Amino acid sequence: MIPIRDTIRSRSFPFVNWTIIILNSLVFFYQFNLNSSQLDAFVQTFALVPSQITSNPMSWYPFLTHMWLHGSLMHIIGNMWVLLIFGDNVEDRLGSVRYLVFYLLGGIAAGLLEYFFSAGSDVPALGASGAIAAVMGAYLIFYPRAKVVTFVPIFFFGWFVRISSFVFIGLWFLLQLFSGVTSLGAAASTQVSGVAWWAHVGGFLFGLLMAKPFCLGKCQRQEYADEHYPW
Known part of the structure; x- marks a missing residue:
């Protein structure tokens, strides 16, 4: 299943969401212009390599930086x-500043769970999908009838x-959870498929659990505007 759009129109311009998209694109453009040895060094430095963190617990920054790197053009697209x-609807509900903090913490939570299940792995985990999973979890809480x-x-x-x-995101999460569980027999969750399943699970659970607390009772309610399109 390929999502095309949702039916909820954002009431404000999603400034932070677009900034995140642009920054990810700029980082990928930078990666694209590196030679193979430079790219490998860049990934080893800023991606989440669990074994490196296990050997040097002070190397905490990959939990934040890994979410800005991508492995391929199709990955980032x-x-x-x-x-x-x-993302635009979640930013609309939380407000731009809280949305940015929520997104970053969601990505960190995703990295932490991925590290928990693959602490000895040398396979770099990278990509925004864990943070985006947190956004999807929040979307499910805020807009279950969309x-x-x-x-x-x-x-x-x-x-x-x-x-x-509820159905679309729910099925997506069940697939991530099933894939994560079946990957436990491997040395790392990314070892078999190249996908950090537990990062997706961790980010989604963060979004599911923290969406309402991030509102702090101040988030504006939004109507379910199901617009009529010919298709």
Whole structure:
């Protein structure tokens, strides 16, 4: 299933969400222009390499920096597209400053859980997907009745369908959790598939649990504006 858009219109311009997208893109552009040895050194320094943190607990900064790196063009496009769909509404509900703090802490929580399940791994974990998973968790709390316009490919055909955010995000989380559990037999959760499943789980659980506390009773309520599109 490929998400196309949601049906909730943001009431304010998502300044922080767009800033995050632009910064991720700039970092990826910088990575793209490095030669192989420079790129390897960059990734080893700023990605989350669990074994390095285990051997040097003072190296805490990768928990913050890993969420700004991406491994491929499709990796960053996929992540930024999902952030574009869900992030604007969460920023609208939390406010820009709290949204930024929430996003960063969600990424850190994702990195911590990934590290917990792969402390001895030499495989770098990188990408914004853990922080974006936190945004998706918050979206599920704030907009459980929203709809996600989704493209469902079947063989050579495909259909656009509207799926409730509860179903779409819920199925996504169950897939991450199942994949994380099945990866436990490997030395690291990224070892088999190249995907940091537990980072997704950690970020999502952070978003699910911390969305309401971040509101502190001051978040404005938002109507469910299900706009009518021809498709």
